[in-house]
Amino acid sequence: MELIEITPSCFYFANPTNLGYVRKEDTGLLIDAGLDASIANKALRLLDERGWPLTHVFITHAHADHYGGLHQIQKKRAMMTAAPAVEADVLRYPKWEALYLFQGNEPPQAMRNKFIEGKAASVDVVCGEGRHRFGDLDVELIPLPGHADHQMGVLVDGVLYAADSYVSLDYLFKHKIPFFTDLDKLLASQEKLLSLADDLLGAVPSHGVFEKEFKNTVWGNIAFHNKMLDEILALVERESLPAGIDRLVKTVCDACEVELSDVAMWALYRTAVVGYLMAAVRRGHLEMAIEENVLVFKKA
Numbered sequence: 001m002e003l004i005e006i007t008p009s010c011f012y013f014a015n016p017t018n019l020g021y022v023r024k025e026d027t028g029l030l031i032d033a034g035l036d037a038s039i040a041n042k043a044l045r046l047l048d049e050r051g052w053p054l055t056h057v058f059i060t061h062a063h064a065d066h067y068g069g070l071h072q073i074q075k076k077r078a079m080m081t082a083a084p085a086v087e088a089d090v091l092r093y094p095k096w097e098a099l100y101l102f103q104g105n106e107p108p109q110a111m112r113n114k115f116i117e118g119k120a121a122s123v124d125v126v127c128g129e130g131r132h133r134f135g136d137l138d139v140e141l142i143p144l145p146g147h148a149d150h151q152m153g154v155l156v157d158g159v160l161y162a163a164d165s166y167v168s169l170d171y172l173f174k175h176k177i178p179f180f181t182d183l184d185k186l187l188a189s190q191e192k193l194l195s196l197a198d199d200l201l202g203a204v205p206s207h208g209v210f211e212k213e214f215k216n217t218v219w220g221n222i223a224f225h226n227k228m229l230d231e232i233l234a235l236v237e238r239e240s241l242p243a244g245i246d247r248l249v250k251t252v253c254d255a256c257e258v259e260l261s262d263v264a265m266w267a268l269y270r271t272a273v274v275g276y277l278m279a280a281v282r283r284g285h286l287e288m289a290i291e292e293n294v295l296v297f298k299k300a
């Protein structure tokens with residue numbers, strides 16, 4: 001794991017899920033905490049080698065690859081932990097994620113792994129949007145929902161830590177159907193990124209690299225999702241409608257050459273596919289109904 005300098009105050013630990021780091025005088029702010037204790041330990045070691053402070057952690061959203069290392073950091077350091085509302089609740093009771101992904105039933109053991117459910121952590125401050133002062137640092141928290149319900153990005157010293165509001169194009173094409181819960185909120189968050197001042201120094205997503213011209217990548221994300229929505233609608237219309245969710249998830253995953261290898265993967269991809277279907281319902285292309293005891297989607 002490498003610590004990459006964006007400006008003399010803004011850095012990130014380059015990792016499959018990046019961690020941000022900002023320092024000013026005696027304040028050191030970590031943005032997200034990595035997947036597990038080993039990632040957290042590497043980040044702490046890199047800070048210790050430089051003698052840099054760690055006084056605050058902000059968790060952008062409660063997905064395990066972003067907060068799984070928080071428990072370890074809290075064990076080793078006395079610092080303040082902040083998170084957006086609702087996401088904070090999941091940090092305190094991480095089983096929520098396995099529960100909601102399994103539609104509220106007691107989740108099977110196969111879903112209770114470190115990729116879905118990190119160790120519980122405490123949250124000292126629940127933050128709303130807007131300006132906050134963390135020690136010597138002034139930051140602006142920007143709501144970026146859609147990927148997660150209350151996700152927030154952090155704007156500090158002209159650098160945006162964008163969390164999972166957009167991802168690198170490589171990541172998009174690798175995952176084929178990236179995780180999100182609400183397509184319209186996701187696209188609105190991406191429009192919000194495009195409307196940010198042009199004199200920002202740039203942005204770094206959690207999955208990707210820092211870019212000055214990050215808006216080009218955001219445009220790429222918007223185009224990707226709009227194209228995927230069109231393709232999914234075309235696929236759905238080719239099915240003999242009405243069709244149930246399980247059948248439509250299979251149709252879309254088969255077409256995208258995604259192989260669902262376990263229940264956890266099924267739950268994640270199911271959520272994203274239903275995210276597209278629900279956007280089609282809101283746009284008036286599909287409607288949802290219960291027919292013969294099956295939840296179906298059909299042409300509106």
Ligand SMILES: [Zn+2]
Pocket residue numbers: 061063066147148164
């Ligand atoms: Zn995420």
